[in-house]
């Protein structure tokens with residue numbers, strides 16, 4: 710079965726992720742060796758804490774997509790949508806999936822309303838690294854409401870390694886495992902082998918994405 714990483718910052722020089730094409734190529738090799746055949750590039754857009762070179766995305770993606778082919782990997786373009794400030798700029802991946810993040814510390818006002826408005830426009834919502842937000846947990850009413858609304862949850866590989874994603878896995882609320890890969894220069898390399906440890910979650914992911 711093909712595997713996919715739906716959350717990454719691998720476009721060189723675009724956001725706070727990968728800096729250079731050389732770094733991106735090194736990572737592509739790691740993905741290839743880990744047997745991952747699809748990568749969704751999800752640069753931050755309009756995140757108040759990250760400076761994004763928005764006008765460079767098109768060219769960086771064109772380069773990355775061609776580079777990825779040499780590693781037998783299909784690159785897909787999306788974005789990471791920050792809810793709480795300006796929700797008007799985003800790139801859905803595979804036509805309809807929106808990877809969503811928020812403040813780490815505070816639940817944004819009208820979060821569920823904003824999610825619902827996006828769903829009404831036909832988008833499927835995936836909450837990025839749900840285990841990282843201090844305002845939500847498996848016992849929060851907000852988490853329960855999200856599940857009732859058909860919102861998907863993604864956890865980071867790092868969250869699996871440090872145990873913070875465990876409650877979501879136990880509750881069977883994890884739809885996607887992803888890297889949130891920011892490259893080699895900024896963070897330690899991501900352990901891609903973890904993708905292989907949760908085949909049932911990967912099956913679920915592929916079904917959701919219709920891949």
Ligand SMILES: [Fe+2]
Nearest residue numbers: 716717789889
């Ligand atoms: Fe991210």
